[in-house]
Amino acid sequence: MNAAPSRLSHRTITQIGRYEAVDLHGIDKDLALTLYSQMLRLRRTEEALHREYHPAEEMRCPIHFCIGQEAVPAALSALVRPDDFMFSHHRSHGYYFAKGAPMRELFAEIYGRETGANGGKAGSQDISHSGSHFYSGAILAGAVSIAVGAAFGFQHAKTRQISISGFGEGATDEGAFWEAMNYSGKKRLPILFVIENNRYATFSDQLKRQAEDNIVERVTPFGVRATQIFGNDVALAWRTLHTEISRLREGDGPVLVEAYTYRWNSHVGPEDDSANAYRSGDEIAFWKTNCPIALFENKLRLQHWLNDDEKDAIEQEIAGEIAANFQFAKDSAFPTDTDWHRMTYEDASPLADALLGTAAGGNFDHYQADAKLGPY
Numbered sequence: 001m002n003a004a005p006s007r008l009s010h011r012t013i014t015q016i017g018r019y020e021a022v023d024l025h026g027i028d029k030d031l032a033l034t035l036y037s038q039m040l041r042l043r044r045t046e047e048a049l050h051r052e053y054h055p056a057e058e059m060r061c062p063i064h065f066c067i068g069q070e071a072v073p074a075a076l077s078a079l080v081r082p083d084d085f086m087f088s089h090h091r092s093h094g095y096y097f098a099k100g101a102p103m104r105e106l107f108a109e110i111y112g113r114e115t116g117a118n119g120g121k122a123g124s125q126d127i128s129h130s131g132s133h134f135y136s137g138a139i140l141a142g143a144v145s146i147a148v149g150a151a152f153g154f155q156h157a158k159t160r161q162i163s164i165s166g167f168g169e170g171a172t173d174e175g176a177f178w179e180a181m182n183y184s185g186k187k188r189l190p191i192l193f194v195i196e197n198n199r200y201a202t203f204s205d206q207l208k209r210q211a212e213d214n215i216v217e218r219v220t221p222f223g224v225r226a227t228q229i230f231g232n233d234v235a236l237a238w239r240t241l242h243t244e245i246s247r248l249r250e251g252d253g254p255v256l257v258e259a260y261t262y263r264w265n266s267h268v269g270p271e272d273d274s275a276n277a278y279r280s281g282d283e284i285a286f287w288k289t290n291c292p293i294a295l296f297e298n299k300l301r302l303q304h305w306l307n308d309d310e311k312d313a314i315e316q317e318i319a320g321e322i323a324a325n326f327q328f329a330k331d332s333a334f335p336t337d338t339d340w341h342r343m344t345y346e347d348a349s350p351l352a353d354a355l356l357g358t359a360a361g362g363n364f365d366h367y368q369a370d371a372k373l374g375p376y
């Protein structure tokens, strides 16, 4: 049985060959089919966006696709609660779905329409859906700091909510990431850091940026419990995250889970960027052989929990949802509201309004009329 070694590294991971260790321990049929459907929905969504991206040229933003990285978002989707907060990086679609945010507002956002999650003005890598407590951001490690702030708020208010911060290994190149480790470890915050380690930041190998690929060892002294997993095994991802999230909700945080995985496509856009020769054919073949959906589907079929007819039914439901949401996005109007002040300034944050208003040199008195500025 080809299992993953306990200490993972992208340098050696291809030696596993075909991963044969998917294990349904702790997972019943309903949950298994939920995890499978979530992965398939994300994959089919990304493939459909791929197909439309260039021929039509109607999408208004760059997209960082996450094909190949479906397992972690699917596992999270079955574990987070509506009142938890989730923060993503630029490769946002998996996390957006994991938090239960609606596909139609994602599509409309990508198409730049006013019905999008952010009125068509954020696009894919900065999309948020506040009703779902989901936020993303293109500044590498920027959202990690914000997630720490949210966790601090939950701890302070003594709620049982948790904060989830998902990002790539590239975010650990940033100082903000290490500040987040320091503060969350010191304060024992209710926060889950999820690293999808896909080896590369754009075209740059982790080992060209860092002395060792041992993030879990480096965060532990900060007081952050940390574990590595083979991130294409959705059952393992679910079991690990289930254990860690349960501990978080009992006040035993913070925790970091590093999932080794791989993006199949270009860093950004639907193209194939392998012409840049930054990764080997063998490596790509290893990760495609160990497609998270194929690995799990194989196991479900062996278990007699999935057959062709059942798979077709799932596929049809997803295809119908995707088609309806393309239609919704394309039928929606472009934004007409050009009142940028109203979009940026909120009475709920009078200090920020005042500072930004002053910095911008504009007259924002009408937005500050009701703001009760305290002694800042």
Ligand SMILES: Cc1ncc(C[n+]2csc(CCOP(=O)(O)OP(=O)(O)O)c2C)c(N)n1
Pocket (backbone or CB within 6 Å): 064, 090, 091, 138, 139, 140, 167, 168, 169, 170, 171, 172, 198, 199, 200, 201, 202, 267
């Ligand atoms: C502060 C900052 N520096 C640089 C960039 C440019 N940038 C965008 S994505 C990226 C690589 C991210 O790699 P990783 O965090 O591993 O995520 P992945 O793209 O592999 O999912 C970089 C350097 C940025 N967005 N923000």
Ligand SMILES: [Mg+2]
Pocket (backbone or CB within 6 Å): 168, 169, 170, 196, 197, 198, 199, 200, 201, 202
């Ligand atoms: Mg990466």
